[in-house]
Amino acid sequence: QKEVEQDPGPLSVPEGAIVSLNCTYSNSAFQYFMWYRQYSRKGPELLMYTYSSGNKEDGRFTAQVDKSSKYISLFIRDSQPSDSATYLCAMGPSGYSTLTFGKGTMLLVSP
Amino acid sequence: GAVVSQHPSWVICKSGTSVKIECRSLDFQATTMFWYRQFPKQSLMLMATSNEGSKATYEQGVEKDKFLINHASLTLSTLTVTSAHPEDSSFYICSARDPAQTTLNSPLHFGNGTRLTVT
Numbered sequence: 480q481k482e483v484e485q486d487p488g489p490l491s492v493p494e495g496a497i498v499s500l501n502c503t504y505s506n507s508a509f510q511y512f513m514w515y516r517q518y519s520r521k522g523p524e525l526l527m528y529t530y531s532s533g534n535k536e537d538g539r540f541t542a543q544v545d546k547s548s549k550y551i552s553l554f555i556r557d558s559q560p561s562d563s564a565t566y567l568c569a570m571g572p573s574g575y576s577t578l579t580f581g582k583g584t585m586l587l588v589s590p
Numbered sequence: 591g592a593v594v595s596q597h598p599s600w601v602i603c604k605s606g607t608s609v610k611i612e613c614r615s616l617d618f619q620a621t622t623m624f625w626y627r628q629f630p631k632q633s634l635m636l637m638a639t640s641n642e643g644s645k646a647t648y649e650q651g652v653e654k655d656k657f658l659i660n661h662a663s664l665t666l667s668t669l670t671v672t673s674a675h676p677e678d679s680s681f682y683i684c685s686a687r688d689p690a691q692t693t694l695n696s697p698l699h700f701g702n703g704t705r706l707t708v709t
Contacts, residue, residue, distance in 0.1 A: 515700075520681075520703070520705060522596070525698070525699065528697050567633070569634075575687070577636060577639075580634040582633040
């Protein structure tokens, strides 16, 4: 079993839809969770980060961590065509540790 | 926010030649920078950790003599792919943490990557 599993997609949704992106992990030491957005041929851009369990909201984005299930989610409300990108989850034992990345989920939002 | 700049964004070279990629932290000083490689539809794989003023730390399976890292200043790290071969073609991305962010929330900031194609 890989340390971090993420469905590569693509996930296609119409504009305005609510998008749910997910990752599962196996290492119970992971405490620090991040979501990055990566446009084609660009470096990853940090979207959100959370520490331990719980929810965090930032505009149209909500990050959710369920450590008991080793499952994290990123929700995007009112999705826009400009949200079309690959979304990478990343995690580690601490904010200063080496991160483990998921493969990324490609999201396509059609107008 | 913290900005990491990478150059060049795209390079094509012939097999057997060497290519240097630069990574700069523009508005902060980074004692540590990280070099990743990303193959199509694959996750980011950490290659090495670049330490200012000392030797880089390489991940298992990464040849240190092939991927030379130099971190000569607090704002610049370079990765040189020596004697490049077609299998080295990939997307190379550097990253760094802003040391001013001293809380637990100290995320990695990435450069825009360098796409290397070896013919």
